[in-house]
Each structure stands twice: as structure tokens, then as C-alpha cells.
Amino acid sequence: MKIEFDKIPLKVIPNFNGGEKEFETRMYIDDMNKIFKGKLKPGCSIGLHTHNTSSEIIYVLSGKGKVVNLDVTERVGPGDCHYCKKGESHTFINDGDEDIEFFAVVCNQ
Numbered sequence: 289m290k291i292e293f294d295k296i297p298l299k300v301i302p303n304f305n306g307g308e309k310e311f312e313t314r315m316y317i318d319d320m321n322k323i324f325k326g327k328l329k330p331g332c333s334i335g336l337h338t339h340n341t342s343s344e345i346i347y348v349l350s351g352k353g354k355v356v357n358l359d360v361t362e363r364v365g366p367g368d369c370h371y372c373k374k375g376e377s378h379t380f381i382n383d384g385d386e387d388i389e390f391f392a393v394v395c396n397q
Contacts, residue, residue: 291316293325306335307379322394328353328382336379339372344394346370346380351388354381 296314304311309332315324328334328351336356346355352365357378364370372378382388 291323304334305337307333320396324392326390326392328380328388330382330385333381334379336377338377339374342394342396343374344372344392346390346392349389349391351382351386352384353388354383355379
């Protein structure tokens with residue numbers, strides 16, 4: 289199945305999971321997964337949240353920022369992949385001066 293993100297309506301979510309400013313996304317959701325392209329502009333973040341029933345994989349397409357997972361801060365940039373296991377907490381922060389664009393999958397299995 290081909291997912292054409294450009295044909296999915298853009299959602300702009302303020303303070304996503306308690307984060308700063310807005311999270312922009314085009315998201316495909318079914319009963320098994322959430323598959324999305326997202327954007328964090330400079331100063332934006334996805335707030336700290338726990339994946340109680342799922343895991344998440346984030347692949348950075350462009351831009352630079354940081355993720356905090358299990359109180360460990362890691363710098364991420366193009367080509368980096370962040371994995372948040374089921375039961376863990378994480379946040380994603382754009383502390384740079386350019387947009388971060390990324391692809392993510394939340395697996396609900």
C-alpha cells in the first residue's frame with residue numbers, strides 16, 4: 289500500500305503532548321500503526337510522553353535537534369534514527385535554527 293503524504297490533510301497541533309509551540313504533521317492511522325511525516329520549526333517540541341502500549345521509531349530527514357529518552361539526551365540530524373521502546377518516555381526538541389522534518393511510525397502491537 290502506497291501512502292501519499294502530500295494528499296493527507298495537514299494537521300497543526302499546538303503544544304503536542306505538552307510541548308512548545310506547534311507540531312505539523314500528515315498522518316496515516318489504522319488499527320495497527322500511526323505512520324506520519326512531521327515538522328518541528330525552531331523552538332518547537334513534542335512534549336515528554338510515555339509509550340505505555342506502543343513503541344515509536346523516528347527517522348530524521350532534515351534539520352537538527354535533540355531527543356531525550358530515559359533521561360539521556362542525544363543530538364539527532366539527517367539520517368539518524370531514534371527508537372523509543374514500549375514503556376519508555378521521550379521528547380523531541382528543535383533547539384536549532386532550521387525546521388526538522390522527520391518520518392515516524394508508532395507501532396500499536
